[in-house]
Amino acid sequence: xxxxxxxxxxKAAVAPSEMTKALARPSRSFWQDAWxxxxxxxxxxxxxxxxxxxxxxxxxxxxxxxxxxLELNSGKGFLPPMWVEQSATGKAGTPEFILGTDxxxxxxxxxxxxxxxxxxxxxxxxxxxxxxxxxxxGLVAGYWGGSTDNILMRITDVVYAFPDLLFFIxxxxxxxxxxxxxxxxxxxxxxxxxxxxxxxxxxRLVRGQVLALKERDFVLAxxxxxxxxxxxxFRHILPNSMGVIIVAMAFLIPGAIITEAILGYLGLGxxxxxxxxxxxxTSWGSMLLEGQSAINNQPWLLLAPAIAVALVxxxxxxxxxGLRDALDPRLRx
Amino acid sequence: MTVSxxxxxxxxxxxQNLKTYFPVRAGVFQRVVAHVKAVDDVSFTVRxxxxxxxxxESGCGKTTxxxxxxxxxxxxxxxxxxxxxxxxxxxxxxxxALRRNMQIVFQDPYSSLDPRMPVGDIISEGxxxxxxxxxxxxxxxxxxxxxxxxLNPYHAHRYPHEFSGGQRQRIGIARALSxxxxxxxxxxxxxxxxxxxxxQILNLLKALQREFGFSxxxxxxxxxxxxHISDRVGVMYLGKLVEVTTRESxxxxxxxxxxxxxxxxxxxxxxxxxxxxIVLKGEVPSPLNPPTGCRFHPRCPIAKEICxxxxxxxxxxxxxHYVACHLVDVVGKSTxxxx
Numbered sequence: 001x002x003x004x005x006x007x008x009x010x011k012a013a014v015a016p017s018e019m020t021k022a023l024a025r026p027s028r029s030f031w032q033d034a035w036x037x038x039x040x041x042x043x044x045x046x047x048x049x050x051x052x053x054x055x056x057x058x059x060x061x062x063x064x065x066x067x068x069x070l071e072l073n074s075g076k077g078f079l080p081p082m083w084v085e086q087s088a089t090g091k092a093g094t095p096e097f098i099l100g101t102d103x104x105x106x107x108x109x110x111x112x113x114x115x116x117x118x119x120x121x122x123x124x125x126x127x128x129x130x131x132x133x134x135x136x137x138g139l140v141a142g143y144w145g146g147s148t149d150n151i152l153m154r155i156t157d158v159v160y161a162f163p164d165l166l167f168f169i170x171x172x173x174x175x176x177x178x179x180x181x182x183x184x185x186x187x188x189x190x191x192x193x194x195x196x197x198x199x200x201x202x203x204r205l206v207r208g209q210v211l212a213l214k215e216r217d218f219v220l221a222x223x224x225x226x227x228x229x230x231x232x233x234f235r236h237i238l239p240n241s242m243g244v245i246i247v248a249m250a251f252l253i254p255g256a257i258i259t260e261a262i263l264g265y266l267g268l269g270x271x272x273x274x275x276x277x278x279x280x281x282t283s284w285g286s287m288l289l290e291g292q293s294a295i296n297n298q299p300w301l302l303l304a305p306a307i308a309v310a311l312v313x314x315x316x317x318x319x320x321x322g323l324r325d326a327l328d329p330r331l332r333x
Numbered sequence: 334m335t336v337s338x339x340x341x342x343x344x345x346x347x348x349q350n351l352k353t354y355f356p357v358r359a360g361v362f363q364r365v366v367a368h369v370k371a372v373d374d375v376s377f378t379v380r381x382x383x384x385x386x387x388x389x390e391s392g393c394g395k396t397t398x399x400x401x402x403x404x405x406x407x408x409x410x411x412x413x414x415x416x417x418x419x420x421x422x423x424x425x426x427x428x429x430a431l432r433r434n435m436q437i438v439f440q441d442p443y444s445s446l447d448p449r450m451p452v453g454d455i456i457s458e459g460x461x462x463x464x465x466x467x468x469x470x471x472x473x474x475x476x477x478x479x480x481x482x483x484l485n486p487y488h489a490h491r492y493p494h495e496f497s498g499g500q501r502q503r504i505g506i507a508r509a510l511s512x513x514x515x516x517x518x519x520x521x522x523x524x525x526x527x528x529x530x531x532x533q534i535l536n537l538l539k540a541l542q543r544e545f546g547f548s549x550x551x552x553x554x555x556x557x558x559x560x561h562i563s564d565r566v567g568v569m570y571l572g573k574l575v576e577v578t579t580r581e582s583x584x585x586x587x588x589x590x591x592x593x594x595x596x597x598x599x600x601x602x603x604x605x606x607x608x609x610x611i612v613l614k615g616e617v618p619s620p621l622n623p624p625t626g627c628r629f630h631p632r633c634p635i636a637k638e639i640c641x642x643x644x645x646x647x648x649x650x651x652x653x654h655y656v657a658c659h660l661v662d663v664v665g666k667s668t669x670x671x672x
Binding site: 028029150218221222223227231 | 455
């Protein structure tokens, strides 16, 4: 009773008059506008659906995988995918192993499904660390300027100047045997390496954004009414930088997935597990490595993970392009 | 229509010898190699309830003056008193309290409103900062302010991009009004607007002043706009005030040669009326390295030798009429502008 009465009063107080009611169409915020623009972009929506699909696959891998990815089916090694009637070595595919088996008779589809876990985790977790670190440092450097800015920017120059891949290879090789190199089958070390290299790009991007925004009159206006620096940073500058941050994120994720695949292929990524209790059993990068030796006679071993990587990366790029167009309409055309 | 200012009106804002220099940095270590003297020794007062117009061409430092007074830009020297309170020597809580009384309306209505905030939040930001936690109370004030500036209540939920330039400027005015200030800086509030909208905004500003009785520091480069709204006018050239007087005497008897040249450049509506146009030679010199003596002397049509040697002081050459020029004869006693 009481609640409905108060809502009634509340509504009556803000209800526009009859005349203005006709004019008062629903107002759309920037984010609602951006969302609608994104939904109109078919490639971005398709990308988002593919990404969502792979995320679900990663989470529900044990349910979806038709076989145990570690199970060695003796005598059934190198089986081609089910639709191949005769492979180079004269074997025929069977519906039991949809995408065939590898040299040890392990089901390729199941391994591919488990590999999605690594790609998704490698895509998202380092990116989150990168965003948090990069945005914080970029905000501080851009807003406070002076020597803080100078020192931070010289550090980013140094990190930028170092070749990324060389850094990954050195770190993954040098620390492979240590405790952090062992943690999560080496994935943790990969997260750290990715974060160390990539935070600089985000920090620079955010710094540039902050430098431009802090000179705008609405920031001065906010100071003129007495806002604290914290309020200006978090209520005015950060919300106005969210667009570029989200776009940067959408392009960092596929970059990390590709890096994992490259390192996996070089044998420096996730070390393949034989323990069924592990969450991360194999990665697409490791599967590429395993598949390359048999490229002439068993091309499916290489093609399956390669197509999976390409599909995910392409989807992220489509989504990233869509986000960029949706969040910064001026960049279009 | 406009009320002429009684002489005995109380001073609300006193600006004394205000200096704002911007350092110029160069080299690897970003050392300060020079200063841009954007505002150099400027003194004037704004009285209770009046509009003080500040005119000058682009880059003469008028915007810098207004922002330095509000402590949006750090001052290099001099002092500003608001109601006897030293604005440059305040603790942070005192400064915050002062901000309620001194507000600003910006020139560019597109950059002065946060594009990610609904209009209601923009207008009520100051209320929230100054401790009005109750959103219903804030809403009520937002509605009142929107009404005062001629917008509709439902506009509070809209975003800035949904408004025209004139409407945005009204939102900026509503934001300045929300804290119920006693002094508002209008930093070229109409120069970004169409001429038809300009007069609407000017009339709104005047009507609000009549209703609330606050003072304006009205910065502009358009002399006809300043004539329309000001009680007294200060003319700036290259970081210095060259003439301060009432609107009437400025437009009837401009004394400084720079002011005379500016006034001769106002277009007249009557095409047949011939008027002598004083065309100034050359460009405004760089404030990085201003001319010696009177800063106007390289372009002054009547400059004498003394002008390049001695800096003229702003003196009361006629009653209520202060001029910084060696060549204007003193009639009566001379007193400094701020006493």
